[in-house]
Amino acid sequence: MNRVYVCSCFGITEQQVKQHADSGACSPRKLASACKAGTDCGSCVKRIQALLGRTATPVARPAAGQLAVTEEPMAEAA
Template identity: 55%
Template sequence: MFVCSCFGVTDQQIKEHAAAGACTPRQIASVSKAGTDCGSCVRTIQGLLGRGACPRRTLIESGGTALAETALVDAPLSEAA
């Protein structure tokens, strides 16, 4: 199915880019131009990325609390408060 008709980008191509590490609509746009013309496909791209197309997203979500705790430990005291 075509996700971006302006540049002829399919849902399969979006999933392939996501598997290669492009996990945000902006990153998808930089590798495929999808979403950079009329913008009507951006919500569809967001939906595809939110449905497990991005392996890194699953990893981040599974370790989200640990990552947040690490960020607080590494932050200066003025930022952590």
Template identity: 45%
Template sequence: MIVCLCYGVSDRQICQLADEGACTVDQVTARCGAGGDCGSCRKTIAELVGDAAEAADQIKAA
């Protein structure tokens, strides 16, 4: 499933990055760009990598 439409990044790619040590949305963005454009996918990325702080921010912003 594509999580980030702006960069065409899938949940599998993000889980792979999480396995390689990316544990925040910003770290995922730095590695593949996902989350760095419109930002609408950041909540899903946060859930995939277990970034609780970012997920809380996204819930507050909603």
């Protein structure tokens, strides 16, 4: 049997991703909770999204009256 690894950090194969998806881990976040795939270096996240039939992970929107927190650096003062 030829194994195709998706996440080399945790040794997760395509077959394992599909098995987790069949068991209910149908988003990258749920898959990460199930087997840690995509939680270390992150190089497999796009492949995981493709295997799960997703092209992008939805961005959470803040509720009305709440501020959004970003990780973008602030511009330096001149």
